[in-house]
Amino acid sequence: MEHEVDKRSFYEVKKGFMSWAITLDHKRIGIMYLVSVLIGFGLGGLFALALRLELITPDKLFMADKMYNQSFTLHGAIMVFLFIIPSIPASFGNFMLPLMLGAKDVAFPRLNLASFHIFLLGAAFLVLSIFLGAVDTGWTFYAPYSLHTDTSVVCAVFGAFIMGFSSILTGVNFIATIHSLRPPGMTWFRMPLFVWALYSTSILQVLATPVLGITLLLLMVERVMNIGIFDPSLGGDPVLFEHFFWFYSHPAVYIMILPAMGVMSELVTTFCRRNIFGYKYIAYSSIAIAVISFLVWGHHLFVSGQSDFASMLFSLLTFLVAIPSAIKIFNWIATMYKGSIDAKSPFLYFVAFILLFCIGGFTGIVLGSLSLDVNLHDTYFVVAHFHYTMMGGVLMAFLGAVHYWWPKMIGKMYNELLAKIACFLIVIGFNVVFFPQFLMGAKGMPRRYHVYDPEFHVYHVISTVGSWILAVGFIMVLYYLIQSLRNGEKAPDNPWGSLTLEWKTTSPPILENFESTPSVTCGPYEYKGSPS
Amino acid sequence: MSELDSKFIKHEVAHHFESAEQEFDTAKLGMWTFLGQELLFFSALFVAYAVFRFLYPAMFLEAHRHLSVNMGFLNTIVLLISSFTMAMAIRSAQVSNKKHTFIYLLVTLVCAGMFMVVKYMEYMEKFHHGLLPGRWFTGEGTSEVLHIFFGLYFCLTGLHGIHVLIGMGLIIWLLIRTQKGEFYSEYYTPVEMVGLYWHLVDLVWIFLFPLLYLVG
Amino acid sequence: MSEHYVVPVKTYVKTLLTLIFLTFVTVKIAEFDFGSLNVAVALFVAMIKATVVALFFMGLKWDKGFNAVILITSLIFMAIFFLLTLGDIETRAQTDKVEAMRFGINSPVNIIGEGHSESHSKKH
Numbered sequence: 015m016e017h018e019v020d021k022r023s024f025y026e027v028k029k030g031f032m033s034w035a036i037t038l039d040h041k042r043i044g045i046m047y048l049v050s051v052l053i054g055f056g057l058g059g060l061f062a063l064a065l066r067l068e069l070i071t072p073d074k075l076f077m078a079d080k081m082y083n084q085s086f087t088l089h090g091a092i093m094v095f096l097f098i099i100p101s102i103p104a105s106f107g108n109f110m111l112p113l114m115l116g117a118k119d120v121a122f123p124r125l126n127l128a129s130f131h132i133f134l135l136g137a138a139f140l141v142l143s144i145f146l147g148a149v150d151t152g153w154t155f156y157a158p159y160s161l162h163t164d165t166s167v168v169c170a171v172f173g174a175f176i177m178g179f180s181s182i183l184t185g186v187n188f189i190a191t192i193h194s195l196r197p198p199g200m201t202w203f204r205m206p207l208f209v210w211a212l213y214s215t216s217i218l219q220v221l222a223t224p225v226l227g228i229t230l231l232l233l234m235v236e237r238v239m240n241i242g243i244f245d246p247s248l249g250g251d252p253v254l255f256e257h258f259f260w261f262y263s264h265p266a267v268y269i270m271i272l273p274a275m276g277v278m279s280e281l282v283t284t285f286c287r288r289n290i291f292g293y294k295y296i297a298y299s300s301i302a303i304a305v306i307s308f309l310v311w312g313h314h315l316f317v318s319g320q321s322d323f324a325s326m327l328f329s330l331l332t333f334l335v336a337i338p339s340a341i342k343i344f345n346w347i348a349t350m351y352k353g354s355i356d357a358k359s360p361f362l363y364f365v366a367f368i369l370l371f372c373i374g375g376f377t378g379i380v381l382g383s384l385s386l387d388v389n390l391h392d393t394y395f396v397v398a399h400f401h402y403t404m405m406g407g408v409l410m411a412f413l414g415a416v417h418y419w420w421p422k423m424i425g426k427m428y429n430e431l432l433a434k435i436a437c438f439l440i441v442i443g444f445n446v447v448f449f450p451q452f453l454m455g456a457k458g459m460p461r462r463y464h465v466y467d468p469e470f471h472v473y474h475v476i477s478t479v480g481s482w483i484l485a486v487g488f489i490m491v492l493y494y495l496i497q498s499l500r501n502g503e504k505a506p507d508n509p510w511g512s513l514t515l516e517w518k519t520t521s522p523p524i525l526e527n528f529e530s531t532p533s534v535t536c537g538p539y540e541y542k543g544s545p546s
Numbered sequence: 547m548s549e550l551d552s553k554f555i556k557h558e559v560a561h562h563f564e565s566a567e568q569e570f571d572t573a574k575l576g577m578w579t580f581l582g583q584e585l586l587f588f589s590a591l592f593v594a595y596a597v598f599r600f601l602y603p604a605m606f607l608e609a610h611r612h613l614s615v616n617m618g619f620l621n622t623i624v625l626l627i628s629s630f631t632m633a634m635a636i637r638s639a640q641v642s643n644k645k646h647t648f649i650y651l652l653v654t655l656v657c658a659g660m661f662m663v664v665k666y667m668e669y670m671e672k673f674h675h676g677l678l679p680g681r682w683f684t685g686e687g688t689s690e691v692l693h694i695f696f697g698l699y700f701c702l703t704g705l706h707g708i709h710v711l712i713g714m715g716l717i718i719w720l721l722i723r724t725q726k727g728e729f730y731s732e733y734y735t736p737v738e739m740v741g742l743y744w745h746l747v748d749l750v751w752i753f754l755f756p757l758l759y760l761v762g
Numbered sequence: 763m764s765e766h767y768v769v770p771v772k773t774y775v776k777t778l779l780t781l782i783f784l785t786f787v788t789v790k791i792a793e794f795d796f797g798s799l800n801v802a803v804a805l806f807v808a809m810i811k812a813t814v815v816a817l818f819f820m821g822l823k824w825d826k827g828f829n830a831v832i833l834i835t836s837l838i839f840m841a842i843f844f845l846l847t848l849g850d851i852e853t854r855a856q857t858d859k860v861e862a863m864r865f866g867i868n869s870p871v872n873i874i875g876e877g878h879s880e881s882h883s884k885k886h
Contacts, residue, residue: 118562121572182583190576193828194568220579221839224587232594232701239680241697243594249691254597257847258590308842312850322857324850526561571826578829582836589840596844597851599801615789622785630778633769633819640768745820752811755785756804760792 019529023425023522038123041523043130044109051105054096061089066481069474072466082464083150090153095177096137098408099266102273104184106415107212109423111188113516113523114206116197116532121190125183133180139173157244157255161237168234175230178223185219188212199534203294206514206538210297211276214304218265226262253319260311268307270404272300274411275342278367281414282346283539284512285361286353290539292345299338306334313382317391325384332382339375343368359433363414366441370406374399395455398448406444421509425522426502432494439487446480514538555726557733570735577739581746588750591702595757598698602691609695610759612677614668618759621664622751628657629748636741639734648724655717658710665707702754709747716740767824777818784811
């Protein structure tokens with residue numbers, strides 16, 4: 015079976031549009047996902063900037079009510095469906111999973127390509143809906159309003175429905191890959207923690223996403239045929255829609271955060287040159303988060319007319335999520351202890367993640383408490399909370415992953431100094447945007463209004479100024495990454511001295527990933543001289 | 547094997563797998579994961595069924611009388627037989643019996659077709675009585691929310707019917723490949739996978755039949 | 763590949779006959795009134811049938827254990843979905859009553875599930 019291994023990088027083996035459009039190579043598919051989610055992020059970001067600009071005055075600046083509603087809906091829907099959900103698992107997961115396992119590809123390469131095409135199709139419907147009368151329901155599509163608004167709900171919902179299948183198929187693919195394609199010697203507890211995180215994410219994608227699919231399908235059927243399931247005027251129950259929707263969408267926030275946590279484990283070990291503290295606990299806590307995330311969706315329904323009994327139960331269960339999340343945070347911090355820390359830009363994003371995610375997590379406990387949530391529900395406190403977890407958590411990890419794996423994926427280095435400055439700008443900008451939102455939320459500023467009481471004016475001004483700092487930070491990242499693409503220094507195979515398998519091949523990898531299948535004899539993070 | 551070689555097209559293991567065994571097991575694991583997804587996909591409709599049954603028990607009692615138990619029973623038997631022939635088709639492929647594989651798959655396809663014909667007749671009967679989904683509902687009854695039951699009925703059986711149609715498409719694809727001689731004792735993965743899918747379609751119906759037609 | 767267990771035809775025939783027999787049972791049993799247990803009884807028979815299909819037709823009896831784990835996991839999450847959603851619906855009427863008593867709320871909204879009144883006006 016010996017055959018000549020093509021030693022050119024996977025970019026050079028084939029060229030041209032078709033070599034990308036119908037490729038079965040997981041690396042190319044990962045890159046295409048990366049480009050897609052970055053476009054999604056840019057689009058969602060533009061809406062965010064527009065919203066912040068509108069809010070700089072207490073009265074109308076340039077957006078009328080409906081346009082404002084459409085803008086925040088699109089900001090949410092695009093960020094959730096086009097950016098955060100596919101961000102880390104579909105782009106870095108696809109690129110890195112087989113590499114980290116020493117495999118040649120994912121288990122089902124054709125299915126992998128199909129899920130990317132399905133993703134594009136869904137995205138096309140979502141974008142199409144913008145031109146057919148953008149949705150103004152909020153990204154949650156709550157019934158009964160979504161049944162009666164004259165905007166193109168069916169088109170947008172159909173797009174999200176299709177993208178759900180992309181997510182499910184990726185999950186199926188990853189589960190099969192992790193089970194079957196581990197190299198000789200790599201037992202379950204020798205897998206990198208990013209792989210564990212992808213595994214738990216895939217469980218969520220496979221078990222939760224279908225419920226979103228059927229919910230959105232029922233919403234379309236209800237809107238087109240009035241079958242009376244969600245519409246109270248026909249005897250239906252709108253709260254049932256919220257149950258269905260959040261049965262998916264609460265686990266979905268863990269689809270977003272779990273891969274981010276996986277990235278964190280890779281970053282902290284590499285840049286502290288130290289074995290991870292409590293490997294098994296981090297691995298198990300990923301699974302625990304995945305399971306518990308299915309038990310807590312009702313905390314989104316505290317003021318929606320859910321029964322008191324259910325609210326109490328869900329509030330209680332919600333607190334459970336804090337335990338595995340805290341286990342991870344403590345273990346990462348313990349890993350840093352006595353490590354030889356090399357504060358390169360990916361590590362700065364790790365620190366930013368810990369800081370911001372902790373704030374997001376703690377305020378999550380506040381919101382999970384039934385009595386407090388009744389007051390804080392639908393205020394800017396909630397907005398700030400989930401931006402601290404989603405943006406402060408997932409986005410920081412995403413940027414960390416971009417900076418960590420960029421040399422491997424592209425084969426070029428970027429300007430480290432600019433990267434550090436951009437990281438500081440982003441973290442500062444982020445806090446300037448969202449910290450004031452906690453304050454005004456606690457004082458009662460409701461979300462989703464473009465005209466507000468002058469009492470909140472100063473907070474909104476600070477927040478809007480912060481959004482500009484944030485934008486400058488992102489533009490800087492874009493600038494030096496493009497610069498690196500054009501004339502960056504060639505990256506060595508292992509610029510960070512990391513031990514996981516993806517660094518054992520060339521940068522960028524060859525078509526078959528490895529010249530010979532690597533075998534594994536120890537855990538993924540056993541750095542020299544590091545206590546285990 | 548020399549005799550087999552002449553009758554069948556030899557299967558090549560994909561480059562990222564070590565052996566045919568690993569390839570088969572991976573495909574099966576993936577398929578089971580996909581079936582898990584299917585279960586959750588249907589479960590939301592069953593939850594909706596349970597919720598509205600709890601809210602409007604009298605309406606459900608009234609509504610299910612509009613359904614024909616005989617037709618539902620007939621369809622249950624047809625699907626069970628098709629599941630049996632599907633299992634037999636896989637077995638025939640396992641022992642490299644091309645002719646039997648083809649015949650059993652064909653019988654499965656015919657059963658699936660029968661199921662859809664019976665379903666079509668049922669739907670026509672409902673339409674005739676004005677029991678259409680949602681806004682076209684003109685059915686008469688004592689309950690004012692009768693349309694919800696039929697909304698659920700059409701969603702559940704409709705989604706199940708779509709699965710049957712997809713299954714029929716897959717079986718036709720299998721028939722073509724069987725005819726080409728692609729399935730034999732060393733390689734019958736697609737037959738096995740479609741088989742699993744087909745049994746799941748049967749499984750869903752096993753629950754739909756008593757819940758929609760019988761329980762009053 | 764050839765070492766896969768080939769199930770005897772007899773087993774499949776027996777499985778089919780069992781399933782057809784159980785279908786008769788399903789129909790016959792529905793003629794009796796068990797009161798509130800009607801659904802439970804029907805579901806119980808359906809579950810036996812489903813188990814037979816999964817074990818024999820789908821071959822879980824001879825298969826790698828992990829595939830059964832996937833199936834059972836999916837069923838557990840289905841159960842969570844059912845229990846927690848119904849846990850809300852079944853206790854909702856109770857909440858609404860308490861609030862009406864304590865705060866004197868006279869909502870114009872027709873509360874769903876209140877005494878299962880089924881008194882919704884149909885607006886077609």
